[in-house]
Amino acid sequence: MSQIVKVNYYDAFHCIGSKCPFTCCQEWAISVDEDTLEKWKGVTLETIGIKDEKRATSTLCDCVEKEESEYVIALKKDKTCPFLNKDKLCSVVLGVGEDYLSKTCTTYPRHVHKVGDQEEYSLDFGCPAVIDLIYLEEKGVYFISEGAKAHQPSVLEEVRKMILECIQDETYTLTESILMAYCCLLELIEEEGLSIEVVEAYESKEYLEALVTEMRTMKVEAIDSFWERNEQFLDRIQLYQKDETYTKDIEAYSVLAERLEEYYSDTWLLEKNEAFEMQYQGFEKLLRNYLAAEIWANVLRDHMTLDHMVMVYQWVILEYCAIKQLTFLKWVSEEQRMVDYNMVRDAIMMIARMIAYDQDEIEKCLAYSFEEPILDWGTLALIVGSGKI
Structure with missing residues (x-):
């Protein structure tokens, strides 16, 4: 088993959802993995509370497009995710639960990188809640090892x-x-x-x-x-x-x-x-x-x-x-x-x-x-x- 090393504030992170001043559900190409696509085939937009008469029988897969070698969520004209509701919450989570999120949405802003026999856990500064965490770190940033290896x-x-x-x-x-x-x-x-x-x-x-x-x-x-x-x-x-x-x-x-x-x-x-x-x-x-x-x-x-x-x-x-x-x-x-x-x-x-x-x-x-x-x-x-x- 690999040694795990985390930046000291890693476990303190939690998504602030609708309180976020800059949602990550906007402007970015959000990749969708094959397992999630398979789940989405049987879920209609109506199931997650999105009413669209023009696409009454559309599934979540109809909100996905191919970009080079991967599938991504097709953003709306205002460059927001089609699943983001007016309260800045995810309709997929509200409608069918977190198990139906893509891996990207589940893990961001968390990153895991391999360095030798270590797995190193960090957080991305594209998320304002992560910046809030380091702003409070008066003792500075340090790294915590988990495991006795x-x-x-x-x-x-x-x-x-x-x-x-x-x-x-x-x-x-x-x-x-x-x-x-x-x-x-x-x-x-x-x-x-x-x-x-x-x-x-x-x-x-x-x-x-x-x-x-x-x-x-x-x-x-x-x-x-x-x-x-x-x-x-x-x-x-x-x-x-x-x-x-x-x-x-x-x-x-x-x-x-x-x-x-x-x-x-x-x-x-x-x-x-x-x-x-x-x-x-x-x-x-x-x-x-x-x-x-x-x-x-x-x-x-x-x-x-x-x-x-x-x-x-x-x-x-x-x-x-x-x-x-x-x-x-x-x-x-x-x-x-x-x-x-x-x-x-x-x-x-x-x-x-x-x-x-x-x-x-x-x-x-x-x-x-x-x-x-x-x-x-x-x-x-x-x-x-x-x-x-």
Whole structure:
């Protein structure tokens, strides 16, 4: 039996149903497995309380369409699930019970990934209720093992541990933590013989102190970072626009991002960005928790190489920067309003719903924005910027 490791708030999750501000029954392609399709053949729409005279004898299967190699629920014109009722509850559950839900609907936002002899349980940040959980984690994100089986960590697991220790070390600013971890990763790629002992050398306090001291002498212009972050945000939007996997809210903010230079001067943007950064720092704990959970869940999977880990780490950090830029755009568009939790939570949720962690997709997206799939340290540092967060 595999060892099970869960993110510490995993078992605390429960769906908030009709109270959810952003239902997962909207805009996403919800896959339907073969077993569920078989069950749906004998269930009419009327059985689950959907009255449609034009489709009086239609079954649930008539609300499904083929998309490439899988079946998905065909969304309505407003991009909501046809089974979502006016109270934002599932008609399938109300009519015939949870046993008739597809596996996707039953498990989301839960994910299980295999890493060596471990099964790792995490939660997806596309669900706002998950973000609420990490917002409350004052002690930070950690991981709970279930089962008595002894586990010998692999070299790449040690690399992931090194990254997480950097991200969660509050003696450094979050920006420093992000860039220190990336510097270590780039140097590890150059190591000829990678071992746990080699990785541990990069975890030493002496090494990290020397590294951060050097980093503090290298500043980037705030306005250059701002425009680079804005460009990367727009790249993410453009890549996913064709799949219509972003909300109308995202579309509105992408238009604002495209026209920032037309609306505002660099001087005005710098002043606004400085004021924004001061308020945004109040969410440092939330963002450290988010990064730790996202890194743990995604940078290591079976059959990954160190190069793959570095690319996924880059992707997580670009996601983090997109969240920051979206929050800034929301804040600017709502004048005289403080940066509040709902604003940050919504930005995390929206970006998480756009971002995929498929290896081929990541390489394609990095190739779209950059010449090489693994960025040099200076390029990532420019995007992240010199602020504290």
